Amino acid sequence: MSALYCYALLGRRPRGRSIRGVSGERVQIIRGPGFVLAGGRLPAPPAVTPRALRRQDRVVRRLAGSAAAVLPFRFGVLVADEAALLARLTIAAHAVRQGLALVAAREQMTLRLAGLARAPTGRRPRPDARPAGPGTRYLRARAGPGLDAGDQRVLAALRAEVGPLLRAEIVEVPRDGGVLRASVYHLIPRGQAAAYRRRVRRAAARHPAVQVVVSGPWPPYAFAATVLP
């Protein structure tokens, strides 16, 4: 039997006609405790190409269109033993159900905050009285860089404007410090993307120094990443 290529975890069985996967295979539904798993039988994961990525996004969107709660898998997740996968998911069933409840009837909008690198302020950080120990250094490295004060003001303005639609948020700041200052993922009620975009445009117009680019609606990819412990 071929391995199982995983597309998404769903709250319940999707409605409507059967869905085809990235390689044209039929997407199968496998029942778990409080969730179902959507996957296709493939001998190997698809090659990483723009076409394959777009196809997988289409498959996940179709699943999202036929089920209220969808937690997409990352591209390339192929399991040889679906019983082992179900056992793993069953151990984490509570977290999966919580994740499904979070994304039910919601969709993701993605914001990219971009702009030119800011010149350093010339202010030196205050030296600590004692050098940081290995634990502190580890935690600081793990936390990564934060947003500077200007970007935090922009983000606060965006939050204030989209607040009535906002259900959850994830903010990622790239480590490299290039033109991309932050990626912000917002979970909003389904069908509210146009209203969300209008609100983002209003807030962004007040902060021309930072380029705010909005895309979506997307299946809740960023929120699915946090589901399993």
Next chain:
Amino acid sequence: MAALHLRRRAHRRSPRLTRPQAASAGVRDVVEGADASLLDIVDHLLTKGVVVTGDVVLGLADVDLVYLRLAALLCAADRVLPPAPAGTRRRPHAGGDARPRRTAAVPG
């Protein structure tokens, strides 16, 4: 890890722009251009989503009986490469798997 080429063509830049303006236009080209949705798809599908990687060993009385392997085969480079020191460019290198695999232990 395979390279994924996203840009189909070089974007033209007006010679009349000053340097900061040109850089700002470059930012717009990247984040608002035709490739932007593909960049989003790459970000969402390669670095986000449920991951179930791990090795599971079922054992009894300190004897491993069953070994199961779950495989998540891909992730984005910045998830496995160590952060570059300030002021340097990050360069991919062979065998750069800097993150430990998640292991789910099932008591026997």
